[in-house]
Amino acid sequence: MTQATVKIQKVLKERSVRAYLNRVLFVFIIVSLITFFVLPMLWLFTAPFDASPSLHLEMPDWTLNNFREMVENPYALRSIGNSFILAGGTVLIVLIAGAPAAYVLSRARFRGRDTALYILLLFSSIVTGSAAMVPLFFITLQLGLIDSYIGTILVLTGGLLPASIFILKDFTDTIPRSFEESARVFGANSFQMLRDVVAPVIRPGLAVIAVWAFVNVWSNFLLPFILLRSPSKSPAAVVMYSFYTDGGQAIIRVIAAFSIVYTIPVLLAYLFVNRRYGFRFYGGIKG
Amino acid sequence: MGSVEVTGLTKIFPPDVLVLDNLDITINDGEFFSLLGPSGCGKTTLLRTIAGLESASAGQINIGDRTVTHLSPGKRNVAMVFQDYALYPHMTVRDNIAYPLKVQRVAKAERFSRAESAAESLSLGKLLERRPSQLSGGQQQRAALARAMACRPDVFLLDEPLSNLDARLRLEARGFLKELQSEIGVTTVFVTHDQSEALALSDRMAVLSAGKIMQIGTPREFFHAPSNVFVAEFIGMTPINIIPASISDSTLHFGGMSVQLAEVDLNKLHGGRELVVGIRPEYLHAIDPLSASSNIEGTVRLIENLGTHHMVSIDVDQKVVRGLVPDGHEPSLHESIRFVPTLDRLMIFDSQTGEALIHGLSGSVIQDR
Numbered sequence: 001m002t003q004a005t006v007k008i009q010k011v012l013k014e015r016s017v018r019a020y021l022n023r024v025l026f027v028f029i030i031v032s033l034i035t036f037f038v039l040p041m042l043w044l045f046t047a048p049f050d051a052s053p054s055l056h057l058e059m060p061d062w063t064l065n066n067f068r069e070m071v072e073n074p075y076a077l078r079s080i081g082n083s084f085i086l087a088g089g090t091v092l093i094v095l096i097a098g099a100p101a102a103y104v105l106s107r108a109r110f111r112g113r114d115t116a117l118y119i120l121l122l123f124s125s126i127v128t129g130s131a132a133m134v135p136l137f138f139i140t141l142q143l144g145l146i147d148s149y150i151g152t153i154l155v156l157t158g159g160l161l162p163a164s165i166f167i168l169k170d171f172t173d174t175i176p177r178s179f180e181e182s183a184r185v186f187g188a189n190s191f192q193m194l195r196d197v198v199a200p201v202i203r204p205g206l207a208v209i210a211v212w213a214f215v216n217v218w219s220n221f222l223l224p225f226i227l228l229r230s231p232s233k234s235p236a237a238v239v240m241y242s243f244y245t246d247g248g249q250a251i252i253r254v255i256a257a258f259s260i261v262y263t264i265p266v267l268l269a270y271l272f273v274n275r276r277y278g279f280r281f282y283g284g285i286k287g
Numbered sequence: 288m289g290s291v292e293v294t295g296l297t298k299i300f301p302p303d304v305l306v307l308d309n310l311d312i313t314i315n316d317g318e319f320f321s322l323l324g325p326s327g328c329g330k331t332t333l334l335r336t337i338a339g340l341e342s343a344s345a346g347q348i349n350i351g352d353r354t355v356t357h358l359s360p361g362k363r364n365v366a367m368v369f370q371d372y373a374l375y376p377h378m379t380v381r382d383n384i385a386y387p388l389k390v391q392r393v394a395k396a397e398r399f400s401r402a403e404s405a406a407e408s409l410s411l412g413k414l415l416e417r418r419p420s421q422l423s424g425g426q427q428q429r430a431a432l433a434r435a436m437a438c439r440p441d442v443f444l445l446d447e448p449l450s451n452l453d454a455r456l457r458l459e460a461r462g463f464l465k466e467l468q469s470e471i472g473v474t475t476v477f478v479t480h481d482q483s484e485a486l487a488l489s490d491r492m493a494v495l496s497a498g499k500i501m502q503i504g505t506p507r508e509f510f511h512a513p514s515n516v517f518v519a520e521f522i523g524m525t526p527i528n529i530i531p532a533s534i535s536d537s538t539l540h541f542g543g544m545s546v547q548l549a550e551v552d553l554n555k556l557h558g559g560r561e562l563v564v565g566i567r568p569e570y571l572h573a574i575d576p577l578s579a580s581s582n583i584e585g586t587v588r589l590i591e592n593l594g595t596h597h598m599v600s601i602d603v604d605q606k607v608v609r610g611l612v613p614d615g616h617e618p619s620l621h622e623s624i625r626f627v628p629t630l631d632r633l634m635i636f637d638s639q640t641g642e643a644l645i646h647g648l649s650g651s652v653i654q655d656r
Contacts (some may be wrong), residue, residue: 107383176371178369181340181360181367182362185338185339185340185360185361185365185366187361187387188361188389192390194385196375201375203377227607
């Protein structure tokens with residue numbers, strides 16, 4: 001071996017060592033980031049089954065007693081039902097009101113349409129924000145809708161509807177008008193056209209909006225906390241806040257068990273939509 | 288009975304954009320009729336107005352012996368194939384083809400058997416269970432045609448159905464479309480911006496410009512007897528040469544050459560108007576440099592290979608004149624070359640109005656050397 005080749009080999013070796021170290025550092029950073037985000041998740045899945053859970057992550061002392069204690073709590077399961085009423089009701093109204101509105105905004109041309117859309121989007125971020133909380137409370141009170149599901153559902157819908165319309169309108173824009181026009185030439189009336197052509201094509205968009213609205217309501221604490229006065233009507237997000245002893249001590253056993261029950265519907269909703277629609281969209285077909 | 292008769296049709300898009308200006312067109316039963324024109328000329332609007340997707344601002348549309356001007360699209364018994372085919376992505380090919388029949392409340396069994404026979408005749412038989420997104424462009428186009436066929440309409444309305452296909456496939460689809468139409472004999476209105484498609488397919492055609500009809504006629508008439516300079520320039524594979532011309536005594540001068548005019552032609556050119564000569568490159572031939580014939584002479588600035596011929600562009604008085612030279616006889620660049628036109632293919636236009644005065648001269652080229 002000549003001196004030159006030895007030198008080259010040495011350089012190559014140094015280079016590969018450096019690349020190796022870089023790789024190690026990279027993996028180390030990724031792993032620590034993942035750990036940081038995974039730890040709370042781990043707690044969520046271990047603490048409910050631990051006989052004496054704390055806020056630390058530890059090997060659980062396996063038991064299902066926490067769940068029994070949670071079920072025995074008069075408000076816990078009932079609040080999950082309440083959450084379903086609020087989320088389901090809101091999703092229903094958002095879809096029933098939002099889809100036709102989005103369709104018209106997408107298809108009809110009229111003066112001031114863009115301004116209307118802009119105002120819509122602007123208001124969606126204000127209406128349910130904390131700034132509007134006091135007026136919202138007073139309006140609901142004056143209308144006699146305080147402490148009622150329907151009042152709360154309407155306020156929640158008001159907050160989600162503008163953004164839903166905006167998103168659905170964008171989605172409808174991607175569907176070629178020729179779909180509807182061809183249906184009309186074939187003799188379909190407006191109802192047939194909407195049912196056979198438009199609805200199936202925008203269904204994935206509706207599913208996305210449904211899940212998004214559902215999750216939004218499910219996790220909303222402030223609005224139901226203010227608008228629903230009686231504990232028996234409170235949804236899960238609010239009830240979770242009430243798991244305290246008389247002495248003001250958090251009952252971690254119940255909170256932990258309740259957390260996992262609270263999480264499951266949202267996970268299922270995502271899985272269902274992902275399975276059914278895969279979040280893939282039908283657009284127009286290009287040749 | 289599928290004739291289409293359009294009388295005095297006017298379409299104004301609000302507030303005041305005149306898209307169709309008092310059009311009269313009669314399309315005979317069983318005819319393949321093309322609407323040709325540059326983009327924005329109103330050809331698609333005309334088709335959509337016949338379909339009923341746009342309402343007429345004035346005028347009347349008859350299909351067969353029915354007046355359909357104010358009928359909804361579904362009641363006109365027409366079928367339309369859209370540029371993007373408008374196949375419904377959530378339905379299989381079978382359901383797509385059967386959809387119009389479903390709307391017309393045809394019984395399920397008959398609906399599917401008609402859909403299947405339409406698909407079979409367009410060789411889509413094996414693709415019935417597929418979704419439109421699983422079809423190639425050509426197959427999508429045929430599925431859209433099958434859907435239109437299955438409704439057995441009085442009139443086919445085709446809105447640039449070939450423009451989404453790539454060049455090779457387009458030629459195939461074009462031949463296929465022509466065969467299909469002559470087989471089933473349905474009146475067809477075909478919108479295109481491609482003059483070669485219109486020439487190849489049409490029984491008769493119309494050229495539109497800015498909402499007005501420039502000319503209606505057979506492809507042959509369009510090629511050999513365009514009614515004005517606009518049509519002459521729009522039609523043809525190669526750009527027509529438009530050369531300023533003048534008359535002294537009974538001789539026509541253009542591009543450096545002279546033609547002795549016959550009495551009949553002279554009579555048509557009376558009044559001392561300003562003239563231009565139109566001559567297609569196909570009818571401009573290179574001649575022997577030693578020939579005594581007067582000619583159009585210039586230096587070669589560009590040679591384009593068209594396969595069997597080369598299109599040679601020469602400079603004549605700072606203007607470009609193009610002629611076709613057979614493969615193997617093409618000159619070299621910057622060389623001088625002489626062209627002589629086929630006189631009975633020469634056209635003369637009024638340079639002010641663009642209107643055609645003569646199609647085909649009956650004079651003789653002056654021998655001046």
